[in-house]
Structures are given as C-alpha cells and as structure tokens.
Amino acid sequence: METHLAERFLNTPDGEVAERILRACVHCGFCTATCPTYQILGDEQDSPRGRIYLMKQVLEGATPTLSTLRHLDRCLTCRNCESTCPSGVHYSRLLDIGRRVVASEVRRPRGEAIGRSVLHRLISHKPLFDSLMKIGRVARPLLPAALQAKIPHVHVPIGKWPTQTHARKILMLNNCVQEGMLPAVDKATARVLDRLGIQAIIERKSGCCGSLPYHMDDEEGGLADVRRNIDAWWPHIEQGLEAIVINISGCSAMVKDYGYLMRLDPAYAEKAARISAMTFDLSEWLARELGSRRPKTALPAQRLVFHPPCTLQHAQKIRGVVEAMLTTWGAELQPIQESHLCCGSAGAYSVLQPELSQKLRSRKLSNLERHQPEVILSANVGCIGHLGGGTQTPVMHWIEWMEQRLLAGGVTDERIEMPEMAPDTHEEGASVRNTLKATAITRPGREAAAEKKAEAA
Ligand code: SF4
Ligand code: SF4
Numbered sequence: 536m537e538t539h540l541a542e543r544f545l546n547t548p549d550g551e552v553a554e555r556i557l558r559a560c561v562h563c564g565f566c567t568a569t570c571p572t573y574q575i576l577g578d579e580q581d582s583p584r585g586r587i588y589l590m591k592q593v594l595e596g597a598t599p600t601l602s603t604l605r606h607l608d609r610c611l612t613c614r615n616c617e618s619t620c621p622s623g624v625h626y627s628r629l630l631d632i633g634r635r636v637v638a639s640e641v642r643r644p645r646g647e648a649i650g651r652s653v654l655h656r657l658i659s660h661k662p663l664f665d666s667l668m669k670i671g672r673v674a675r676p677l678l679p680a681a682l683q684a685k686i687p688h689v690h691v692p693i694g695k696w697p698t699q700t701h702a703r704k705i706l707m708l709n710n711c712v713q714e715g716m717l718p719a720v721d722k723a724t725a726r727v728l729d730r731l732g733i734q735a736i737i738e739r740k741s742g743c744c745g746s747l748p749y750h751m752d753d754e755e756g757g758l759a760d761v762r763r764n765i766d767a768w769w770p771h772i773e774q775g776l777e778a779i780v781i782n783i784s785g786c787s788a789m790v791k792d793y794g795y796l797m798r799l800d801p802a803y804a805e806k807a808a809r810i811s812a813m814t815f816d817l818s819e820w821l822a823r824e825l826g827s828r829r830p831k832t833a834l835p836a837q838r839l840v841f842h843p844p845c846t847l848q849h850a851q852k853i854r855g856v857v858e859a860m861l862t863t864w865g866a867e868l869q870p871i872q873e874s875h876l877c878c879g880s881a882g883a884y885s886v887l888q889p890e891l892s893q894k895l896r897s898r899k900l901s902n903l904e905r906h907q908p909e910v911i912l913s914a915n916v917g918c919i920g921h922l923g924g925g926t927q928t929p930v931m932h933w934i935e936w937m938e939q940r941l942l943a944g945g946v947t948d949e950r951i952e953m954p955e956m957a958p959d960t961h962e963e964g965a966s967v968r969n970t971l972k973a974t975a976i977t978r979p980g981r982e983a984a985a986e987k988k989a990e991a992a
Pocket of ligand 2: 569571573581582610614615616626
C-alpha cells in the first residue's frame with residue numbers, strides 16, 4: 536500500500552518498521568477469512584485489513600479516537616492473519632506500534648484505566664496471585680460460578696521437584712501465573728526432563744517474560760521485565776547452560792522475540808539475541824530429546840484432542856509437533872474443525888473482552904468436544920484455564936499427560952536422525968524464530984538456520 540508517514544514518524548525505528556509492513560500489505564483481504572473478531576462481528580474495522588488501515592491513517596497523521604482504540608483493543612493478537620496472509624505482512628509488529636501510539640493519544644475512561652492497572656498488578660504480583668489461587672481452590676464451593684470458572688482444576692498429582700543433579704542443564708521460566716493456576720505443570724516438566732538426564736533450573740531472580748505488560752499498553756514495563764530476565768539468566772549462560780526451555784507457548788514466543796525487542800539497546804542487544812537463539816518451546820525440545828523413542832510397554836489408547844494455542848501455531852509456526860508425540864505415546868487424537876481459530880483466552884483478553892472471549896470459547900469447545908474426548912490437552916496456561924472454565928471435560932497441559940504415560944510405559948533407547956528446520960519467513964526483526972519443517976528438530980539444524988538468518992540480516 537502506498538504510505539506517507541507523518542513527519543514525526545519519519546526516520547524513527549517505529550516508523551521504519553511500520554512503513555515496511557504497511558507497504559507489504561496489498562489490501563487483498565485474504566486475512567479476513569480467518570480473523571476471529573471479523574467472523575463474529577462482521578465489521579471491516581474489526582478485521583486485520585481494517586485495523587491495518589486504521590493504523591495507517593494514524594501513522595499518516597490522523598487523530599485517533601476512542602473508536603480507533605476499541606477496534607485495536609478487540610484484536611486478540613492471535614496472529615492467525617499472519618498465517619493466512621500471502622504477502623508475509625508482519626501484522627503483530629505493526630499492531631504493537633499502532634497500539635502504543637493510539638494508547639498514548641487517547642485517554643481511556645477512568646474506570647477502565649484503573650481496572651487494567653489493577654489487573655496488571657495482580658497478575659504480575661506472583662506471591663499474591665499464587666495465594667489467591669490457593670485460597671480460591673479451597674473455597675471454590677463458596678464462590679460465585681463466574682469466579683469458580685477462573686480457578687482451574689488440578690487433574691494430576693502435583694508431586695515434587697526432582698532433586699538429582701545432571702551435567703546437562705536447562706533453564707525454565709519463573710512464570711507469573713502458571714505456578715498458581717496449574718501447579719503440576721512445571722514439576723511434571725522438570726521430572727520428565729530429569730528422566731531424560733537433564734536438570735531443569737528456575738532462577739528466582741527472573742520473572743514474567745514481559746508479554747502481559749507489553750501487550751497491555753505498558754511497553755516500558757514489558758521491556759523492564761525483559762532486561763531483568765536477561766540479567767538473571769546471564770550468569771547461568773556463562774556457566775554453560777544448554778538452553779532455555781519454556782512450557783507456556785505464549786512465553787516461549789515472547790522470549791524468542793527478545794533479540795528483536797532489545798535490538799536498539801546496546802547494553803542488551805547481543806545478550807538478548809543469544810537468549811532468543813537458545814530458547815525453545817518445550818514441544819520442540821522434547822520432540823528432539825525423545826526422537827522416535829516409544830513406550831517400552833504397550834499402553835491403552837486414550838481418546839484425546841489437542842488445542843494448539845495461537846502462540847504455538849501462528850506465532851512460533853510449530854505445527855504437528857505435540858500431536859506427533861501424543862500419538863506415539865498412545866493418544867487417539869480426534870479430528871477438530873477450525874483448529875486454527877483462537878479460543879478467546881489471549882492473555883488478559885478473557886477478562887478485558889469477556890463477551891467476545893466467551894463466544895470464541897463456546898465455538899472452540901463445541902469443535903473440541905464433537906467426538907467426546909476423554910481429555911482436552913493444550914500448551915498454554917491461559918488457554919487451559921479459559922477452556923477449563925467452560926466444560927466438564929478435564930483440560931490439561933500436554934506435558935502432564937505425557938508424564939503419566941512415561942511413568943506407565945517407560946521409554947526405549949531407540950533414536951533416529953531428525954529433519955532440519957526451515958528459517959522464519961518474516962523479513963523484519965532480528966528475532967531468531969524458526970519454522971519447523973516436520974515433527975522434530977536437531978540443534979545443529981536450528982543453529983544453522985539461525986546463522987543463515989543472521990548472515991542474511
Ligand atoms: S494483511 Fe495480507 S492478507 Fe490481509 S489485506 Fe494485507 S496483504 Fe492481504
Ligand atoms: S491478530 Fe487475530 S484478531 Fe487480530 S486481526 Fe489478526 S486474526 Fe484478527
């Protein structure tokens with residue numbers, strides 16, 4: 536699209552990124568077909584193409600209004616439009632810039648601004664959030680139904696963190712909400728890795744990956760989280776840490792973006808790029824570690840569905856990896872329609888946009904439950920909590936299910952070579968996101984792809 540940025544954005548980092556993205560969009564509208572908000576609301580301004588046009592107007596000098604802000608607020612940042620777009624438009628980068636500009640110029644109604652601030656503080660105060668979840672679990676029968684739905688059930692034994700040390704070490708995230716909402720997931724992850732001879736460490740000086748504040752108009756707060764994590768993780772990296780392995784797909788997507796987010800900060804750019812390159816979603820890491828290894832003893836099949844979070848399938852382009860592992864370990868995966876569509880969780884979206892969020896959840900659950908699965912699995916704490924609040928079917932993290940299978944079935948030593956990965960197709964950004972070609976990866980393959988991308992940049 537022909538674009539003429541306003542003077543104040545010309546030759547600025549945001550202006551350069553935005554202009555490149557705006558020029559890549561040919562306004563064809565293919566993306567509207569897979570946009571959840573457009574499908575529900577049918578309003579062009581609640582479609583990716585419409586939002587791109589709104590942001591273009593603002594960046595060209597138009598004054599944004601509360602209506603502009605509302606259309607951007609309603610976007611789930613699911614990035615389904617990026618998967619659909621034939622021109623490779625990096626919509627989410629433009630949205631980050633557009634939201635920042637619009638939020639700095641349009642005043643939110645006072646009550647709404649206070650509500651967002653309280654929510655942000657609650658979510659980012661880990662001890663308080665964890666305590667509220669514990670109290671909520673005990674007092675669940677006394678709570679109103681709406682609050683009960685916000686407290687996920689724990690479906691497997693929580694157990695203990697493994698105590699054995701190993702030469703191979705990886706870092707996990709000191710996440711903000713998962714430990715409170717799904718207390719078994721981190722421990723199950725650490726135990727599975729322990730069985731494979733890998734020690735998982737959590738650095739308590741680190742914290743939230745920064746995604747929540749960053750996507751709630753608080754860019755500085757988000758970047759402060761990024762810097763704090765880099766500072767906390769760096770000593771481990773200097774001591775030979777193998778990787779950062781994250782079991783929340785929203786957070787692995789964010790940490791893989793640290794290199795891009797810190798690219799203009801000379802004190803952090805290099806370290807951030809290194810951290811992005813050594814970060815894996817748990818699915819990528821475990822697929823490589825397990826390879827073709829199978830259970831030693833035959834396990835009874837279980838009828839399951841897997842909901843791939845948008846941050847896994849659209850942001851990280853990891854598709855089919857978890858599903859392949861689950862099938863190997865005895866899952867009878869049921870077909871699901873509209874697996875590309877968001878479930879409506881999207882960070883704090885389920886609280887900030889409850890009506891749209893619940894419509895998307897109902898639609899997702901009717902697709903997931905069509906074949907009466909025994910369990911619904913997913914890969915992101917937000918999706919698991921959100922879906923679990925709308926169904927009686929147990930909703931769990933896939934690693935919780937995998938751990939039960941590993942315990943029941945043992946694991947063979949058989950290994951095979953894994954196919955290589957293809958590099959990310961987006962042009963802008965120095966983040967080292969990679970696309971999986973198949974169901975598993977090799978580290979040399981990933982490093983080669985990252986080096987190729989760095990050379991091309
Ligand atoms: S974002 Fe892509 S699919 Fe959507 S209108 Fe622009 S070019 Fe077309
Ligand atoms: S990120 Fe999702 S909700 Fe937002 S415009 Fe793209 S497809 Fe629509």
